[in-house]
Amino acid sequence: MDRTREGPARVSGAALSGRSAAGVPLRRTGPRAVLRRHRWFLAVFAVGAALRVAAMLGYRPALWFPDSYTYVVTALRPSPDLVRPAGYSMFLRLLEPFHSFAVVAFVQHLLGLALGVIVYLVARRAVPPALATVAAAPVLLDAYQIQLEHLLVSDVLFALLVLAAVVVATRREPTTGTGAAVGLLLAAAALTRTVGLPLLVVVAAWFWLRARRHRGRPGRFRPLAALLAAALLPIGGYAAWFWQTHHRVGIIGANGVFLYARTMSFADCAVMRPPGDLAVLCDPRPPALRPPSQEYIWNDDSPLVRLPGITFRASTDALAARFAVLAIRSQPLDYLASVATELGRTFTWERQVYPTREIYDLYEFPAASPEPPARHPATVGHRLAEREYERGPVRTVVAEPYAGVLRAYQGVARLPGAVLLAVLFVPPVAAAARRLTGGRGYGGAAGWALPWTAALVLLVVPAATAEYDHRYVLPAAPLACLAAAVALRRPSGRRAG
Numbered sequence: 198m199d200r201t202r203e204g205p206a207r208v209s210g211a212a213l214s215g216r217s218a219a220g221v222p223l224r225r226t227g228p229r230a231v232l233r234r235h236r237w238f239l240a241v242f243a244v245g246a247a248l249r250v251a252a253m254l255g256y257r258p259a260l261w262f263p264d265s266y267t268y269v270v271t272a273l274r275p276s277p278d279l280v281r282p283a284g285y286s287m288f289l290r291l292l293e294p295f296h297s298f299a300v301v302a303f304v305q306h307l308l309g310l311a312l313g314v315i316v317y318l319v320a321r322r323a324v325p326p327a328l329a330t331v332a333a334a335p336v337l338l339d340a341y342q343i344q345l346e347h348l349l350v351s352d353v354l355f356a357l358l359v360l361a362a363v364v365v366a367t368r369r370e371p372t373t374g375t376g377a378a379v380g381l382l383l384a385a386a387a388l389t390r391t392v393g394l395p396l397l398v399v400v401a402a403w404f405w406l407r408a409r410r411h412r413g414r415p416g417r418f419r420p421l422a423a424l425l426a427a428a429l430l431p432i433g434g435y436a437a438w439f440w441q442t443h444h445r446v447g448i449i450g451a452n453g454v455f456l457y458a459r460t461m462s463f464a465d466c467a468v469m470r471p472p473g474d475l476a477v478l479c480d481p482r483p484p485a486l487r488p489p490s491q492e493y494i495w496n497d498d499s500p501l502v503r504l505p506g507i508t509f510r511a512s513t514d515a516l517a518a519r520f521a522v523l524a525i526r527s528q529p530l531d532y533l534a535s536v537a538t539e540l541g542r543t544f545t546w547e548r549q550v551y552p553t554r555e556i557y558d559l560y561e562f563p564a565a566s567p568e569p570p571a572r573h574p575a576t577v578g579h580r581l582a583e584r585e586y587e588r589g590p591v592r593t594v595v596a597e598p599y600a601g602v603l604r605a606y607q608g609v610a611r612l613p614g615a616v617l618l619a620v621l622f623v624p625p626v627a628a629a630a631r632r633l634t635g636g637r638g639y640g641g642a643a644g645w646a647l648p649w650t651a652a653l654v655l656l657v658v659p660a661a662t663a664e665y666d667h668r669y670v671l672p673a674a675p676l677a678c679l680a681a682a683v684a685l686r687r688p689s690g691r692r693a694g
Contacts, residue, residue, distance in 0.1 A: 237327050237330040238329065241333065242337060248340075249309070249346070251603055252562075253299065253302060257593070258298040259301060259349050261591075266574065267280070270577060271286035279443065282387070282388045282389065283388065284386075285351035296587060298587055305354070306343075309353055311357060312353075312675050313336045316332050316336060319368075320678075320683065323682055339611050339671070340607035340610045344560060344562055353672075356675060358385050359396060361382050362379050362382035362383050365382065366403060367648070376427065377424070379400060380426065380428035380429075384429075387432060388432065392658050392659060396654055397428050403647050404424055443511075453521065455494065456662055457501060459490050461487060463484050464480075464524040464528070466481075471520065475520045478516070478517065478520045480493075480500060539664055543670050546613045548667065552665070562600060566592055569592060617677060620677045621677050623681035624684035
């Protein structure tokens, strides 16, 4: 018999058993095998997609937040806003040809699903499919995440830009192209929400530390240079536009106002002894009897708001900044205690009615159609939204039974703050366990450090410069879950599962 002709028809026993000659399981690549391997994630993804469809059907065309109207004005009348950078407004501008806020909400839901997919795919390289699915589940299934995606606010876009930047930065050894891509993503994030600016410093430090590991290698700092150039050029261009419009340095003009409001939770003028021009910003009430910090920005009774002119003009912002700096220098321990208190609100089990009942309710799926805005700046955005963007009514229509399903779901399905805190503890605990076991335990991959640090920055910076707000927490959750999954990688470096 011709053995050469027989060979192709013969199948080894190792192949029949699904194992290589070395005893390592062979990876099946057919569609059914792929579906079977990722079945847990696909099931969670399908539930998350169905919930988002329910949101689209139950709340049409979208849900509105007070900031939404400003974003619409900037999108339709492009000009750098004094309070918020224009990144999200440009996102709205890109979708404006559809003349539908339902399309905006649909795209934001796609971005939310993309967050879950990215977390799963990256975590899957470190841990088995079931654990990677657990890491992706919060962003896919958290009812408040889904509600945030249905709100016309910048946070979901910002979260995706940041997660993409972190993943690209840690995916492999940095190159010049990697640095440029990360820089552009971080610039887009910073121009969407200003809390992205500290992340640029964090990621640049990450690139610098990785470059130091390769002493003597030519061009080892090129990725860092590309990162900084790609990030600073668009940010600098936006700053030039801001200067041309407002004759002020920066990308927003409200830093002093927000920091002033932050310090009013503890500032004591008897301790500070401010000069006469700053004394007008004092509040004689004891800190325990004062309203939440944001009331000092928007409430007509605020000492800052009572000053002549608009709250965010250059002279008022500079005055507020001087007061805030004096308060922090005079009462540094009170400031740190206040920051710790605001940060602590992030990690409670139950959600607090904070900063006000009005804001708290805006993060809940409503039972009835919300009323149109009453404040003049918001009414301008509302009219533009109807006449030029939607070209029709924009008031949210609540449709049952879909809306009722989501309200019931929101009562039980969320990521509690205490669980988020536990997730943040996983990477350092895993790393410590690895050191104690001489490298035999979990936590061998240093890749968790950047997403973990980025998550902390997204939680701490708002608490230090503004105040706690639930929507500021949600963009940190995918990073924290990803860091926890990567930290649980076995030190062999071999792909899990």
